[in-house]
Amino acid sequence: QITLKESGPTLVKPTQTLTLTCTFSGFSLSTSGVGVGWIRQPPGKALEWLALIYWDDDKRYSPSLKNRLTITEDTSKNQVVLTMTNLDPVDTATYYCAHHYCTTTTCSYDSWGQGTLVTVSS
Amino acid sequence: QTVVTQEPSLTVSPGGTVTLTCASSTGAVTSGYYPNWFQQKPGQAPRALIYSTSNKHSWTPARFSGSLLGGKAALTLSGVQPGDEAEYYCLLYYGGAWVFGGGTKLTVL
Numbered sequence: 001q002i003t004l005k006e007s008g009p010t011l012v013k014p015t016q017t018l019t020l021t022c023t024f025s026g027f028s029l030s031t032s033g034v035g036v037g038w039i040r041q042p043p044g045k046a047l048e049w050l051a052l053i054y055w056d057d058d059k060r061y062s063p064s065l066k067n068r069l070t071i072t073e074d075t076s077k078n079q080v081v082l083t084m085t086n087l088d089p090v091d092t093a094t095y096y097c098a099h100h101y102c103t104t105t106t107c108s109y110d111s112w113g114q115g116t117l118v119t120v121s122s
Numbered sequence: 123q124t125v126v127t128q129e130p131s132l133t134v135s136p137g138g139t140v141t142l143t144c145a146s147s148t149g150a151v152t153s154g155y156y157p158n159w160f161q162q163k164p165g166q167a168p169r170a171l172i173y174s175t176s177n178k179h180s181w182t183p184a185r186f187s188g189s190l191l192g193g194k195a196a197l198t199l200s201g202v203q204p205g206d207e208a209e210y211y212c213l214l215y216y217g218g219a220w221v222f223g224g225g226t227k228l229t230v231l
Contacts, residue, residue, distance in 0.1 A: 047168065047211050049220040060218045064123070096167060107156040107215060108173030115167050
């Protein structure tokens with residue numbers, strides 16, 4: 001059974017850096033085709049894809065946010081960390097991590113964490 | 123800036139059939155966009171329904187199906203139930219990055 005859980009601060013001040021951790025179980029980030037993605041959702045708004053790290057340490061970012069995002073993995077701890085710099089109130093959102101898996105012909109985001117709400121306010 | 127467009131809202135009667143679509147500002151959606159569909163109910167995390175156009179997860183009810191229709195990705199719900207009332211999101215792949223649609227609020231009335 002795949003599970004993921006996001007953790008991090010609930011309140012961050014503008015201009016600060018946000019660090020979120022996704023702790024997962026039920027799969028290995030060393031397995032070919034596997035990845036962990038980050039997605040966020042401002043209150044009452046749509047989902048927004050942020051970043052993805054693959055089993056081979058390949059990393060992908062949203063073009064609109066790539067200058068502010070860094071995604072890393074700690075395979076030994078089964079964790080993926082997302083950092084976002086220069087926070088603004090518009091970054092207030094629920095942040096989700098999700099298990100990503102690709103074969104030669106398919107790709108899916110099948111299992112999601114429960115999400116963690118981050119509020120950016122002074 | 124790539125934009126993925128969904129119907130903002132749709133209404134369907136219980137037992138009816140409804141099709142939600144997902145269009146790309148770059149042109150026709152093909153299987154190479156690996157369309158994924160998610161259902162989200164208030165206060166809950168999204169739940170995956172369909173991946174890579176038409177593949178169902180083991181938990182996806184049979185009444186949900188995915189396809190390509192007229193240059194768009196499509197999600198069809200047949201025999202709609204009141205519990206299907208939710209927000210539905212599509213997700214498309216753009217050669218490295220992924221982009222969500224704005225979501226469709228489905229009302230069962």
